[in-house]
Amino acid sequence: MNTSLISPQTIELVSLLTGQKLRKEDITPPVLFLGGLVTVLLGVIYVDGTVGAEEMQRLRATLTELIPANNSLRQLVMPMVKGVQAQQLYKKLTEFLALTSCFSEEEKLLLISFGYQMSTADGAIDKREKEYLKIIANRLGIDARFLTVLEASFSNQAISDTAALAEVHSLLDPAQFQTLDSLFVRAASHIIEHLPAKPKQQKNQKHSVSSYQNLKKFQEYRQQLDVVCGKLYLTVLDGSERNVLSPNLTEEVTKISRKLQSQRFRVAVVGEFSKGKSTLLNALLGEEIQPVRDIPCSGTVTVLKYGPQQRVICKYKDGREEEISPEQYKDKASISEEAALGSFGDEIVNSEIKEIIFEHPNLELCRNGVEIIDSPGLNEQAERTLVTEQVLKTTDAVIFLTHAQNALTEKERELLLYLKKELNPGKDDEGVKSIFVLVNFADLLRREESRKQVKQRVETILKSQNLMAGESRIHFISAQSALDAILDGTENEYVKSFQDFTKSLEQFLTEERGAIALQQSASGIKQIINTGCEELNQWREMLEGILTVDQGDKQKIFEQMAEASGRDVKIRLLADELMEQSADEVIESWNEWLEGLGERLMAKSHHWTSEHGHIMSRDKLTKDYADQFVRDITEEIDDWGNQKVQSILKQNMGVLDSKIGEDIYAIRQQFQQFDKQLSTSLVTQFNNLATAGSLGGIGSSGSGIASSIGEIEDSGFFGGLGIGAAVGAALLFFTGLGFIGVILGGLAAGTGGGLGLSFLDGDAVKAQIKEKVCELGFEKFGESAESIFEKVQQRIIAVFADHADANSDAMLKAISLWENLLEQQEKRERQNQAECEAEKVWLADKRRELEQVQNQIETILNQSAC
Numbered sequence: 001m002n003t004s005l006i007s008p009q010t011i012e013l014v015s016l017l018t019g020q021k022l023r024k025e026d027i028t029p030p031v032l033f034l035g036g037l038v039t040v041l042l043g044v045i046y047v048d049g050t051v052g053a054e055e056m057q058r059l060r061a062t063l064t065e066l067i068p069a070n071n072s073l074r075q076l077v078m079p080m081v082k083g084v085q086a087q088q089l090y091k092k093l094t095e096f097l098a099l100t101s102c103f104s105e106e107e108k109l110l111l112i113s114f115g116y117q118m119s120t121a122d123g124a125i126d127k128r129e130k131e132y133l134k135i136i137a138n139r140l141g142i143d144a145r146f147l148t149v150l151e152a153s154f155s156n157q158a159i160s161d162t163a164a165l166a167e168v169h170s171l172l173d174p175a176q177f178q179t180l181d182s183l184f185v186r187a188a189s190h191i192i193e194h195l196p197a198k199p200k201q202q203k204n205q206k207h208s209v210s211s212y213q214n215l216k217k218f219q220e221y222r223q224q225l226d227v228v229c230g231k232l233y234l235t236v237l238d239g240s241e242r243n244v245l246s247p248n249l250t251e252e253v254t255k256i257s258r259k260l261q262s263q264r265f266r267v268a269v270v271g272e273f274s275k276g277k278s279t280l281l282n283a284l285l286g287e288e289i290q291p292v293r294d295i296p297c298s299g300t301v302t303v304l305k306y307g308p309q310q311r312v313i314c315k316y317k318d319g320r321e322e323e324i325s326p327e328q329y330k331d332k333a334s335i336s337e338e339a340a341l342g343s344f345g346d347e348i349v350n351s352e353i354k355e356i357i358f359e360h361p362n363l364e365l366c367r368n369g370v371e372i373i374d375s376p377g378l379n380e381q382a383e384r385t386l387v388t389e390q391v392l393k394t395t396d397a398v399i400f401l402t403h404a405q406n407a408l409t410e411k412e413r414e415l416l417l418y419l420k421k422e423l424n425p426g427k428d429d430e431g432v433k434s435i436f437v438l439v440n441f442a443d444l445l446r447r448e449e450s451r452k453q454v455k456q457r458v459e460t461i462l463k464s465q466n467l468m469a470g471e472s473r474i475h476f477i478s479a480q481s482a483l484d485a486i487l488d489g490t491e492n493e494y495v496k497s498f499q500d501f502t503k504s505l506e507q508f509l510t511e512e513r514g515a516i517a518l519q520q521s522a523s524g525i526k527q528i529i530n531t532g533c534e535e536l537n538q539w540r541e542m543l544e545g546i547l548t549v550d551q552g553d554k555q556k557i558f559e560q561m562a563e564a565s566g567r568d569v570k571i572r573l574l575a576d577e578l579m580e581q582s583a584d585e586v587i588e589s590w591n592e593w594l595e596g597l598g599e600r601l602m603a604k605s606h607h608w609t610s611e612h613g614h615i616m617s618r619d620k621l622t623k624d625y626a627d628q629f630v631r632d633i634t635e636e637i638d639d640w641g642n643q644k645v646q647s648i649l650k651q652n653m654g655v656l657d658s659k660i661g662e663d664i665y666a667i668r669q670q671f672q673q674f675d676k677q678l679s680t681s682l683v684t685q686f687n688n689l690a691t692a693g694s695l696g697g698i699g700s701s702g703s704g705i706a707s708s709i710g711e712i713e714d715s716g717f718f719g720g721l722g723i724g725a726a727v728g729a730a731l732l733f734f735t736g737l738g739f740i741g742v743i744l745g746g747l748a749a750g751t752g753g754g755l756g757l758s759f760l761d762g763d764a765v766k767a768q769i770k771e772k773v774c775e776l777g778f779e780k781f782g783e784s785a786e787s788i789f790e791k792v793q794q795r796i797i798a799v800f801a802d803h804a805d806a807n808s809d810a811m812l813k814a815i816s817l818w819e820n821l822l823e824q825q826e827k828r829e830r831q832n833q834a835e836c837e838a839e840k841v842w843l844a845d846k847r848r849e850l851e852q853v854q855n856q857i858e859t860i861l862n863q864s865a866c
Contacts, residue, residue, distance in 0.1 A: 001029040005102035013095055017083030018076055030073050030181040033107065036100050037187075038063075038080050040115040040136065043090030047132040058121040062114060066186050068241065073183065097139060106171045108140045110184070113172065113191045116150040125155060146171075153195050162199035167308065169198040174230055182237050189234070210502045215265075215368035218514040221864040222260055222369075225521055228856045229257040232525060235849045236532055242842075243823040244539045248689055248816045249528055256524045263517060264305070265509045268373040268395040270419070272412065275401040276440040276479045281374055283483040283498060285363045300353045302374040306366040307359025317354045365502070370509070392422050396513045397434045397505060404441045404476065407454050408461050416467050431469030433512060436505060437462065443478035443494065451476070470512075472504035518864055522857050529850050531688040534681045535820065536850075540843055542828045543836050547678055549825040560670050561818045567663045568811040572804050574659060578652045579800040583793055589644045590789055597636060598778050604632045605770040614765040622769055629777045637788070645792065649799060656800065660807045667814045682817055689813045 006027050015022045017035055041062065045055045059081075067074050089095055100108065112133060119129040130151070137147055145164035152159045159165050172191055177184035233253045239245030269277050282288050285304065314322045366372065373395065392398070398419060402408050408416075416435070424432045439458060445451045455476065462468050481494035541547035549557070610624035671682035831839065 001032070001104055001107055002102045003027070003029065006032075007098060007101065009095075009098045010101065013089075013099060016087065017089070018079045019083060020079075028181070030183045031076065032099065032102070033111070033183060033187075034067075034073060034076060034080055035084070036096070036103070036111050037066075037114055038077075038084050039089045039096055039099065040111055041118050042081070042084050043132055043136070044115050044118040044129050046090065048126045048128045052122040054122045055118065058118055062118075062190075065190065066183055093136075093139060096136070100140065103140075105141075106177070107184070108142055109146060109168070109171050110177075110187055110191060112137050112140065112142055112147070113150055114187070116147075116154050117191070117194065120154045125151065143167075149195075159196060163308070165196065166199055169195065182241070185233070185237070189230075210364070210499055210506070212364060212368045212502075212506055214506050214510045215365075215370065218510045218518075218864070219369045221518060221860055222263060222514075224860050225518065225525075225857070226257055226260040228853055228860070229253055229260060229525065231849070231856075232528065232853045233257065235846060235853070236528070239532065239536070239846060243820075243827050244843075244846075245532055245535050246685075246689075246816045246820040248813055249532055249535075252524070252528050252689065256521055256528075260521055263369070265370045265397070265513060266373060266395045267370055267397045267399060267505070267509075268375055268392060269399045269401070270375055270392075270415075271401040272415070275403050277374065277401055279479040279483060280399070280401060280438065280440065280477075281372060283479045283486065284365055284372060284502070285360070286483075286486050287360070287362070288483070288487070301355040302358060303355060304358045304360070304363065304366060304372040304374065306361070306363060306369075308361055310360045313357040313359070315354045315357065316352045318352065392419070395423075395434070397436065397508060398423065399436050399438060399505075401438050401440050402458075404439050404445050404454055407439055407458050408437075413461060413465065416462075417465065420467055429466065431466050433468075433470040433473075433508070435468055435473065436501070436508075437468070437474050438479075438501065439474070439476045440479055442476040442497070443481050470508070472500070472507075475501040475504070477501060515864065518861065522861055525857055526854065527688045529854050531685050532850055533847070534685050534688070536843055536847055538680055538821070539824050540840070541679070542824055543840055543843070547680065549678065549821060553674075553678070554822060554825070557674075557818050557822060561815050564667060564811045564814050564818075567666075568808050571656070571660060571663065571807045575656055575800045575804040578656050579797060582648055582652045582796050582800075585648045586645055586792065586796065589640070589648065590792075593636075593640045593644065594785070597633075598774070600636065601629065601632055601778060602771070602774050605629070605774055608770060614762050614769075618765075618769075621766070622773070625770055625773045626777070629773050633777070633781060641792065645796075649796065653799065653803065656803055660803065663807065664810055667810070671814075671817075680821070682821070685817055686814060689817075690810065 006024055010032075011022060011024055011027055014027055014031060014035055018031075041059055045051055045059065063077050067077060084090065087095075089099075100111070103111070115133050115136070116125075119125045119133065134144075134147065137144075143164070145161055146168050148161065149159055149164050149168050151157075169192070172188050172195075174185050174188040174192065177188050233250060236245050236249040236253060240247045240250055269281060271277055281304065310326075312324050312326060312328070314324050314328075316322070360366070400412075400416065400419065402412055416437075419435060420432050423434055424430060437458065439454065442451070445454060455474075458474060462474065468474075475497065477497050478494040479498070481492065482498040485492045485495045538547065605625070605628075608625050608628045610621045612618075612621040612624060614621055668683055668686065671686055674680055675682055828836075
């Protein structure tokens with residue numbers, strides 16, 4: 001709900017309906033939804049001219065179910081009902097649209113759903129009620145197909161449009177509303193319970209190279225775990241609203257649920273051009289989607305994913321999004337042949353496109369939770385390499401292509417070593433499990449002897465450099481032959497070899513990634529359940545008089561809360577101070593590093609080599625030297641960052657982490673003292689909450705305080721920033737023919753003419769070219785040095801902010817536990833004996849609900865392990 005769209009007219013209208021003078025900050029999403037809900041329900045009740053007892057009973061039941069007695073919104077229910085009746089708002093469409101102007105599509109559909117439920121309260125839907133709902137829904141912009149689904153659902157009729165039913169289920173999924181008030185979660189859960197089950201999607205065999213049964217099962221288990229999350233959310237939400245359970249529990253459940261819902265396996269296809277990358281993607285998808293050329297054609301990142309309908313979305317760097325046609329996609333996803341063949345960088349640098357999303361309902365692999373990233377090629381051009389490096393940071397698996405007739409060239413071996421460094425940071429002695437090497441164009445190896453030789457060569461290279469780990473990581477395929485057979489609906493040896501590859505990829509994703517992901521999510525949920533049980537035990541002991549917090553204890557708790565808040569402020573100040581100190585030290589180190597950079601680069605140029613000569617291939621010779629200059633300056637800046645900057649950060653971060661550790665230890669000691677004095681379990685609750693936060697689900701890196709410094713130590717200061725590629729991108733001038741012309745023109749002028757230079761001694765010519773490359777290259781680097789250093793500073797700020805945020809999170813959790821203990825005691829003091837007995841019954845129910853969730857988790861994990 002976009003509350004920024006609330007107009008003065010809306011504020012005036014809600015004030016009139018409630019009989020109170022309200023301000024904009026008083027108009028919350030629940031208040032607006034209540035106003036819209038009452039209007040729609042009363043409109044259905046009054047439109048047929050009769051008010052039935054069943055309808056009024058349904059009105060009371062709906063409002064009672066959605067808004068519990070202890071909810072502050074309850075006090076607005078009767079005034080809102082009377083206000084809507086007095087103003088007859090259900091007859092005033094303009095005012096009603098002003099009331100709902102900031103509603104999302106999901107919220108509008110949720111609102112109209114209750115109207116259809118009300119229309120069947122007295123039996124069949126009256127024609128006037130049906131027409132009334134259609135008029136409202138039309139003005140709200142709700143799809144007519146959804147209305148047919150709602151009408152049939154509440155009238156117990158068959159639904160023929162299963163696709164529309166599936167969309168309604170998705171739009172009204174309670175998880176969509178967890179960031180809003182609990183009113184929306186209850187409302188969505190209520191409607192979903194009255195809808196027919198979500199239809200199972202039918203697969204299209206024509207586009208499928210595999211059934212992906214293991215991936216399907218994993219997705220089922222993931223969805224089941226999210227359903228359990230939803231049930232746990234309602235339980236802890238109920239406890240939180242009764243001031244028995246900590247609000248932190250609902251927040252942690254929401255985090256896990258969001259990660260479960262957003263979890264996708266991301267598979268990147270990388271490699272040099274002309275290896276069949278686009279054809280491979282088409283074979284994986286069973287459809288000719290990607291443009292295929294024999295030159296580097298991926299100008300931007302393309303993400304292929306499942307969607308209910310085929311569409312292409314172009315995302316721009318300025319935040320804009322645009323839906324484009326498949327024909328436009330093929331143009332936008334490619335770069336021009338001139339730019340590709342000439343290695344001109346301007347077309348890429350000036351591109352406004354961030355990424356292109358391709359959605360399709362029949363992509364079997366994507367339908368089962370896999371997103372395929374077609375990235376710009378590595379080693380083609382600096383800017384495309386930078387984009388690919390960023391993609392690698394979020395991938396679960398990498399498919400590396402090589403050509404069967406020239407498998408694993410020297411450059412490809414360098415790329416694989418680079419991939420190993422990126423995917424397995426700090427583990428040089430271990431192979432990478434997530435890389436799959438595909439030897440494409442295997443159909444070109446006609447003789448069996450040739451196949452054996454290539455296979456032996458590939459296996460020897462990968463083994464000798466310890467590049468890979470795990471079974472079934474090398475596959476010989478023909479992507480084009482497999483694709484042709486798939487499109488024809490036939491089978492051949494290449495389809496079978498391709499299926500062997502997809503099975504091994506599927507096995508890796510489900511067993512190496514999926515199983516761990518489920519365990520992480522389940523562990524986070526269990527920690528939340530354990531905390532909930534501890535807090536319920538704490539409440540039971542208060543009800544039974546075993547645990548009592550006297551006035552003196554309350555005073556101590558207030559002091560501890562104030563102290564925890566003060567600790568947070570002090571850590572923030574210390575983090576800022578140490579961050580500024582680090583920045584100053586880094587600036588000094590940067591200036592020292594720059595002083596001798598030119599001399600060091602010139603010395604390194606003596607070792608540059610090229611297979612091209614100085615007479616007939618002077619332009620290619622110059623470009624080789626330029627590439628090596630970029631490589632050397634990249635290594636220089638990486639060495640500086642990973643040694644000098646890392647050393648500065650580790651020292652200053654050590655000071656901050658030491659202080660944070662002292663504060664966390666002090667908090668635990670305070671909890672232990674109260675546990676000993678009052679027989680509470682505050683230390684256990686605090687530890688459980690912290691653990692739940694760090695095991696929050698799939699892809700979670702944890703929120704532990706040591707996470708940032710661990711990253712610095714394991715993968716280097718520039719791990720994740722792509723500074724090396726950023727340097728290359730800044731030096732795109734080197735990759736174009738313009739740079740070569742400047743150098744050769746300058747040298748020719750210095751010798752009195754272009755022809756004269758050709759007769760100079762070869763070594764002398766090469767030395768002059770190297771000198772000119774260093775001169776112009778260093779000059780170009782100077783133009784971008786400031787922006788590069790800004791990235792370094794941004795990283796420093798982020799590292800200190802991460803540590804300070806982690807500490808704040810711990811302090812907030814501690815304060816929340818103190819507050820919960822006080823709220824429980826205050827609630828107990830207000831209750832009489834009868835209320836205590838009723839509370840014990842509620843307590844037993846909540847315990848059973850938590851135990852049921854625990855059992856359901858164990859069942860899901862046991863099934864997934866089979």
